[in-house]
Amino acid sequence: MEPTGARPPGAAASALDAELRLSRGEFTLDVALEAAQGEILALLGPNGAGKSSVLRALAGLVPLTGGHIRVDGRDETTTPVERRPIGMVFQDYLLFEHMSALDNVAFGPRCQGMSRADARERAAGLLAHMGLSDHARTRPRSLSGGQAQRVALARALAVRPRLLLLDEPMAALDASTRIDVRARLRHLLEEFEGATVLVTHDPLDAMVLADRIAVVEGGRVVQQGAPAEVARRPRTPYVARLVGLNLFRGQAEGTTVLLDGPGGDDGAGVEVREPHSGRALVAFPPRAVALYPEHPHGSPRNVWRLTVDGIERFGDQVRVHLAGRLSLAADVSPAALAELGLERGDTVWAGVKAAEVECYPG
Numbered sequence: 001m002e003p004t005g006a007r008p009p010g011a012a013a014s015a016l017d018a019e020l021r022l023s024r025g026e027f028t029l030d031v032a033l034e035a036a037q038g039e040i041l042a043l044l045g046p047n048g049a050g051k052s053s054v055l056r057a058l059a060g061l062v063p064l065t066g067g068h069i070r071v072d073g074r075d076e077t078t079t080p081v082e083r084r085p086i087g088m089v090f091q092d093y094l095l096f097e098h099m100s101a102l103d104n105v106a107f108g109p110r111c112q113g114m115s116r117a118d119a120r121e122r123a124a125g126l127l128a129h130m131g132l133s134d135h136a137r138t139r140p141r142s143l144s145g146g147q148a149q150r151v152a153l154a155r156a157l158a159v160r161p162r163l164l165l166l167d168e169p170m171a172a173l174d175a176s177t178r179i180d181v182r183a184r185l186r187h188l189l190e191e192f193e194g195a196t197v198l199v200t201h202d203p204l205d206a207m208v209l210a211d212r213i214a215v216v217e218g219g220r221v222v223q224q225g226a227p228a229e230v231a232r233r234p235r236t237p238y239v240a241r242l243v244g245l246n247l248f249r250g251q252a253e254g255t256t257v258l259l260d261g262p263g264g265d266d267g268a269g270v271e272v273r274e275p276h277s278g279r280a281l282v283a284f285p286p287r288a289v290a291l292y293p294e295h296p297h298g299s300p301r302n303v304w305r306l307t308v309d310g311i312e313r314f315g316d317q318v319r320v321h322l323a324g325r326l327s328l329a330a331d332v333s334p335a336a337l338a339e340l341g342l343e344r345g346d347t348v349w350a351g352v353k354a355a356e357v358e359c360y361p362g
């Protein structure tokens with residue numbers, strides 16, 4: 001068998017260079033992804049966006065109708081699944097029930113032609129690294145969810161992959177196990193030399209684990225960037241909700257952005273810090289919105305009269321949803337809410353300082 005794990009001399013630094021086009025029933029996927037050596041790319045997106053399809057296509061489990069997959073500069077587009085230099089942890093690709101944890105991890109190296117003793121030695125090393133030496137002989141059904149997940153990770157790494165694919169690796173875990181597995185995973189991925197593509201629903205996983213985030217919606221990449229950039233400058237309503245910002249699109253002229261109104265009407269104007277021109281996005285956090293019973297005089301540059309659409313608890317704050325010429329969320333303290341005496345249907349003045357508004361090309 002050809003040693004698929006070896007990197008040809010002079011190969012490009014890009015560990016993953018993929019263009020994936022495929023159809024699954026009505027759904028079409030068309031995305032381009034790149035990742036450098038050691039880079040962790042998180043795919044974030046709503047249900048049915050195509051995240052799992054990306055991983056399955058990279059793994060060779062779903063055929064492409066167009067595009068290519070290069071790993072370490074080598075074309076793997078048509079390489080059979082079992083010969084791709086890829087390690088995977090998929091939700092529905094769990095452990096072999098009839099094998100011990102050790103044999104589960106040793107299985108891949110054995111398939112690659114390694115001797116039984118060497119494969120077991122490598123497996124034992126990986127299990128030790130995952131803090132699972134005491135469970136080497138344990139069958140999967142006797143492991144906890146977190147332990148089974150760690151065995152699955154060890155198994156994925158045992159084949160010395162050049163690309164690691166992780167599909168919601170923590171989705172099935174309870175909150176405290178998740179914290180533990182997330183920390184271990186982070187540590188493990190820091191040592192992994194290849195590229196990792198991690199699918200998640202959870203923005204926290206993406207923020208904590210990833211070097212870069214690609215947001216997938218409707219089979220397309222709608223935003224890509226460093227986690228901090230995505231969190232600060234969302235480009236779609238889905239991303240804005242995920243990172244907890246109010247987001248609007250409009251037309252900028254100088255320091256005013258005239259928002260696109262509902263039904264094509266002109267919406268409200270928003271004053272921003274720096275002058276801009278052309279299509280623009282504006283974003284600000286709900287905690288930057290102050291509420292007033294009367295039109296406030298003085299500091300806030302942006303003031304709108306809006307109607308209370310809903311009120312909900314949000315951590316130690318209260319989130320007030322407001323609608324009118326624009327819809328936004330405001331976070332206020334329970335004391336402030338009590339003082340305002342707001343109820344659904346009441347009108348209130350909402351103010352945001354221009355300095356709190358992030359404005360960027362839309």
Ligand SMILES: Nc1ncnc2c1ncn2[C@@H]1O[C@H](COP(=O)(O)OP(=O)(O)OP(=O)(O)O)[C@@H](O)[C@H]1O
Pocket residue numbers: 024025026027045046047048049050051052053054201
């Ligand atoms: N085996 C299949 N046959 C036909 N269509 C499929 C199949 N699997 C998935 N799809 C469709 O492909 C689209 C993308 O699904 P995919 O599982 O890739 O999305 P996802 O972003 O991973 O979603 P989720 O977060 O819910 O797992 C969906 O519209 C889904 O209905």
